[in-house]
Amino acid sequence: MQAFTHLDSKGQAFMVDVSQKAVSTRQATATALLQTTSQVIQLIEQQLVIKGDVLATARLAGIMAAKQTSQLIPLCHPLPLSQVQVHFQLDQNKGQIRIQCCCKVTANTGVEMEAMTGVCVAALTLYDMVKAVDPALQISDVQLLEKQGGKSGLWLAPHLQKETADA
Amino acid sequence: MQAFTHLDSKGQAFMVDVSQKAVSTRQATATALLQTTSQVIQLIEQQLVIKGDVLATARLAGIMAAKQTSQLIPLCHPLPLSQVQVHFQLDQNKGQIRIQCCCKVTANTGVEMEAMTGVCVAALTLYDMVKAVDPALQISDVQLLEKQGGKSGLWLAPHLQKETADA
Amino acid sequence: MQAFTHLDSKGQAFMVDVSQKAVSTRQATATALLQTTSQVIQLIEQQLVIKGDVLATARLAGIMAAKQTSQLIPLCHPLPLSQVQVHFQLDQNKGQIRIQCCCKVTANTGVEMEAMTGVCVAALTLYDMVKAVDPALQISDVQLLEKQGGKSGLWLAPHLQKETADA
């Protein structure tokens, strides 16, 4: 099994040298699941009816956080993101919100961390607005869904690979 | 059911007025679970033997992110944090890392978001270091464990309330 | 006429000592005017009908910028803002948007700069979204409307003083 790429032979952290990697268009999508109650989802949907800012606030927080990834994650490279999108899908029955963040860049390293950071901060922002109503809200299932570009090409999360294989 | 505290009657987001709330010492602890493989946990433990920086890197990222919470979460108040701690517990059998972040402040609003942000960014930093080995890593079970101080006093996560009731 | 408070006798900039000023609750409101076209205002209002994010985006940008004021304005003191609000008023006939930002703090110095920064960044964010449609948009009439608290007490902008005197 391969060793950690961010540690040298003495175990010391460093920002890896990506200057020899090829510049290409790279993309990554991450997801997260917010588990709250049906009532909270109902409240959010009522807000949407009166054009309330709940989802807009979380969406912008996610987009802005994706742009700050290299300042939050110590060993991440600063990247000139060319696109960031954050989407939400509400399920009132299950009391859930599914969040998705997709990032794109033309650079010599990938944008997985940007997508993961965007999805986490969007989830945290929802929690901030919902916590007075449901302090027990949980964020789970934060994971990378897929990434494209670079030497390794397309990568799909295990449960998506199965779906693809089954299809 | 009460409405969202961060939205006015027209559904517009704003930073709520906390100037009339009492200043007291407040504390909050949040947690997250990293689901990876036994091999990854073994790799991290081998790094610790040679004093590798894996956990130290994630710990510092979590501490520094907690201090930046009001710049990441749009409607959070800037707070003069008086303490931040991040801890990890490794379970090689289950391939898991349990993360915990505890924040403290003397102010007129609580530090739940700081603890939640700290735990998320520590988890994201671990993902950044582990993703070359296990890109399918999942972050789950991000939630508040407890908070103290302020008008509402002690709050415990539902599963901890049960434990307390059972004891 | 009094000299500049932010320059010493040699004309050198410094962050003035506010440690001897009394802590009190202070508040400030600033305004700005966006001059665009009737068509743009119509477009924004159409977006609002479909719950579009135009005003929500500008509102959040203004709130977040108010919190970053001391990092943007070199000689400003860092302040633990207790409230920030940003409001918009659209006038389709005149093709105008009136922006207002109100900030509050309990501290030993005022929040005029936070309100002024909030209103400017909200205006810049609107410009960013509108510029593809109306690159000639102008921001004008950026000024303080009123401030309260501290030794100097209530201050009103000249045109509001007149109104008050007339009433």
Added chain:
Amino acid sequence: MQAFTHLDSKGQAFMVDVSQKAVSTRQATATALLQTTSQVIQLIEQQLVIKGDVLATARLAGIMAAKQTSQLIPLCHPLPLSQVQVHFQLDQNKGQIRIQCCCKVTANTGVEMEAMTGVCVAALTLYDMVKAVDPALQISDVQLLEKQGGKSGLWLAPHLQKETADA
């Protein structure tokens, strides 16, 4: 009339994809007008005689803010600015300062927002230093003067187009 480029068909904000736009050298110049009193301009000019930091402070604040544009304006792309300049022109008779900010980049999107942000923060910094003397100071006439580069080529503000046409 074209729709907003920063909103999708549902009106949701996103950072637009610029990865397919051509990389070219782009430039933008913005302006702002500070309306204060003759006495304030006289005070600033006296400071300049003793080498006071008034204009230097505002100039640096503008330059540094231009570099932070993508962190202030939610849907702006991070850009590796290759040049930023801020200039002032004082008119004692009118009690005015005309500010100009010019930015340059080699990238796949323009620098209008950087020039607009630079000019606004320079103006806010002047206001911060002048407000103890003239709290009624107004910032007006914030607009783009010209931009070059990219697919759309040269763009001039309407009043400059007329001048060009008249010449």
Added chain:
Amino acid sequence: MQAFTHLDSKGQAFMVDVSQKAVSTRQATATALLQTTSQVIQLIEQQLVIKGDVLATARLAGIMAAKQTSQLIPLCHPLPLSQVQVHFQLDQNKGQIRIQCCCKVTANTGVEMEAMTGVCVAALTLYDMVKAVDPALQISDVQLLEKQGGKSGLWLAPHLQKETADA
């Protein structure tokens, strides 16, 4: 000899709890020495004659960096600085610039790191402007000169204690 205050018994870094420390007015002054050539000092002095921005730029960079200390130094507490000053003393014969930064706060922990950070970033900014002329410039003698306030009261750097004792 006492152990490190920022490490727990397992050697893990954390932000120490200052919530029980008394709030008092605290002050710290740090210094640094820039060793360059007589010609560079002469160039700077010529710039000052034409009101050039060399020292103003370094002064503002130092002041702004002092305000960002808690975001640069991982285990530092965020502090509401009430004053920051940066001064320079040029010695053309020795080709030296002596920098001094003084910070003040009313809080439950001291401002040594803010003064040290301010002096370092002012020195780095001078280096940035001078490096095309003298890339071999050295920064040395970065140290705390004195601090006041808090439980430990007045502290003087060793060489100042001697001077005081000798007097």
Added chain:
Amino acid sequence: MQAFTHLDSKGQAFMVDVSQKAVSTRQATATALLQTTSQVIQLIEQQLVIKGDVLATARLAGIMAAKQTSQLIPLCHPLPLSQVQVHFQLDQNKGQIRIQCCCKVTANTGVEMEAMTGVCVAALTLYDMVKAVDPALQISDVQLLEKQGGKSGLWLAPHLQKETADA
């Protein structure tokens, strides 16, 4: 002797235009010396035995600061760093720590300031952790060791040039 590159003919600071400079891979290494006592070095080495975070904390602070250079140093260009490394060498006899920071980029301007900033903030972070034990600690000998790439090619610090010439 050449004039300052960051000042125009009126002595006004600006961010110089690098858009015409060639893009190449550039590298720079800076150093700093921490002078403390043998006991402190012994304490740090004891911490390392129990895997304490002292050096890891300073290393990460240096790496993260290098990425923030253009926000700290007013006239620095934002650069997409491709590598950052920070190393320490302890000398218990002399009570010294030698710090080294190496940065790399593929861009049209060099990374000297990033290496210098990284080494300074790593030193400041060590001071923060050591100051309770040795408040008189000094940082000295902060200088550029070498830089490569760009039009000027390889540059070595004067004392290294001699060594090379002697060899």
